Amino acid sequence: MNPDAPSLARGEALLRHGTRSDAVLPAEPAPAVQELGALVGFGQTWTSCSARASVYLFDGYYEASAAEVRLLKQVPEGQKGSGTVNGDWLIWATADATDEAGRAVIERVVSSFAGEE
Template sequence: MRPLLTLSARLALFFSLLLCACASNPPPRSPVNLNDPFLRRGEALLRHGAGNAEFSPTEPTPAVQDLGAQAGFGRRRTASSIRASVYLFNNYKDARVAEDWLKAHVPQGLQGDGTVNGDLLVWVTADATDATAGAVIEDLIGSFAGEE
C-alpha cells in the first residue's frame, strides 16, 4: 500500500507543477481592447499628437498592473527612441497620483513627461540623448492636455 500524501505535501506538489507549467509556456497576453470608448479616445489623442510620425504597438511601460491602472496600451515611434503609454484609471485622482509618481521616478538615461486627461494618463519617454525627442514629446503631451 502506498503512503498518502499529506495536505501540505499535496499543496507543495501542486504549486511546483503549476510553477513549472507557467515557466515553460507562459499564458498568452490578452489583447488591448481598443473597443473601450476611453481607450479609443486615448488612441485618437495619441494619433493626433503624433502628426505624421509612425508609431507601432508595444507593451505600455511601466506595465498596467504595476501602475494600478484598469487598462492601457503602448506605442513606440519607429524612427526614434520615443515610447508612449496610455493608461485608463478609475478616476482623475488616481491618474494624477500615477502621473506624479512617474515624474518623480523617471529611469536614469531617459527623459519623460506625462499628463492626465480625465481618467486617462499618457506617459512618454525617450533616451535622454535623443535631442529631437523633446518636440515630439511636447506635441503628444499637448494633444492630451487639450492644446491641439
C-alpha cells in the same frame, strides 16, 4: 469604470492627435498596467527616434494624477520623461535624454494629449 470600446477609442484618439503622421509601432505600456493600478493601457514606439508613449485608463482623475506623480519621481537616469492627465486618462512618454527628436516628440504628444481633442 469599465474600459469599454468608447472609452478606449477616446484614449486612442488622444494619442493619435499628437502622433500625427509619424511612423509608430504598437508596444506594451511601460510600466505595465498592473504596476500603476490602471484599468487598461496601450503604448507605441516611434521608428524615427527613441520616443515611447504609454496611455492608461484609471478609475478617475485623482488616480491618474497620483500615478503621474509617481512616474515623474522614477524617471531613470539618461531618460527624459513627461506626462499629463486628461480626465481618467494618463499619458506617459519617455525618450533618451540625448535624443533631441525624441524629446520633441514627447513635448508634442503630451501637449496634444492635454489639449482639446
